[in-house]
Amino acid sequence: MGRGRAPCCDKVGLKKGPWTPAEDTRLVTYISKYGHGNWRALPKQAVLMNNSVFKLLNLNYLQFKEAKMRLMNVTGLLRCGKSCRLRWINYLRPDIKRGNFSQEEEETIIKLHRQLGNKWSKIASCLPGRTDNEIKNVWNTHLKKRSVSKGSNPSNPCIAESKGLPNSSSSDSISSLSHSNQGIGGTGDEEQEHPTFKSEIPPAESNKEQLENMHSTLEDIFQLPLDEQSMEIWDMLDESKKASSPSTSACSSYITCSNQVDAKEAEDKMHSLFKSKSPNDDEHDHDMIHIETKEEPPKEILEIPYEPDRDFWDMLDDDFCSSSCSGGVFDGLESHINAAINEDRIGEVDYRRLRHFENELELWMMGNDHHKSLMKTEIEPLNPSSTDDENENKVPHDSIKYFQTWPQSPFTFSS
DNA sequence: AAGAGCATCAACCGCATGCGT
């Protein structure tokens, strides 16, 4: 190495170790939807959290950081891109063949190893559905011994050269044997590389699963009972639910601002979700951030390590403060919502209302001219003849007091 | 039943490579 670049895994705050099923789900869901053009950016972009919710919750900046970090921890992929790539290639890829190696596969490995040595990726390219890591493990645990013992037997059929396997002098010919098992590169066309995956997990299912994950995750984070009241607030997070019950939930009323009383109720409810203190509140408690959960019982205090690394917070800032930049979570959210619309899972009018509402408050796609122009075209078609819509599109000016301007840097406070 | 030793394999780490600027 010696190129002056620290490994991505060195970044403080990134999770290591075994992957949880939830993380797997998030990774698979994200890749199935967006592919993996950039492994480094993937974990960050996989945080498909609607930042608008945070804005609506009127969190102050530290509260936002806390909530966002918790969501990164639980709903996002707090993993380095390398780890994501490895997990995908070695375990989550849909064309992975699980289970024991067949006799034929083992013989092929032994033969190819004789020809190529420890070129595991080349060997893997000749064994569809098998990864280099898997082959390497099998070799080290089983085949090496067998190969040694069989090597003393010249009549071993495994090493007979009559099988038509590629010549050792030509790695290209070896590669040509590949049954497109590899496709790992990440630079190729995902559609071609993983056709089975695309067909097995349709986007609609992925989105649904994703939303369900987000629901349960938020429940876990904030230790909220899944009662009727909180369900109304979950509805706010779940665009698909808005379509099914757009007029009954306090949240949708809040969004459309068609009813000030309901809006106030929703606001109170949402405020009750977040009771937090900043690390500065307690001089003796710099190392942890506490998020005290909603009212009684169990009065549980969730503890998460306070992340001192500026890069980490910058990463979050990229998501939020620079949310208009391409590749940020808003892009994912944008696609997410658009996909939902396409699948008729969200009322188009509700969507436009939400957009209009956020536009009014200058919260959506801040600073992004492209998105702003898009929004303009999206909102204008809203039926101007409808008096209801007309009223709903006019956001009461008082509503603006619920929101706040977000600072651009988390380090405005002394460190 | 309990502990030690072994086997397995997912995941990590450091380096190599290729590409864009």
Add this chain to the structure above:
DNA sequence: CACGCATGCGGTTGATGCTCT
């Protein structure tokens, strides 16, 4: 050409489960 970055590759580690005593 040098540099920085993203990704690929192969060696290694460590957690976990299994088997044996």
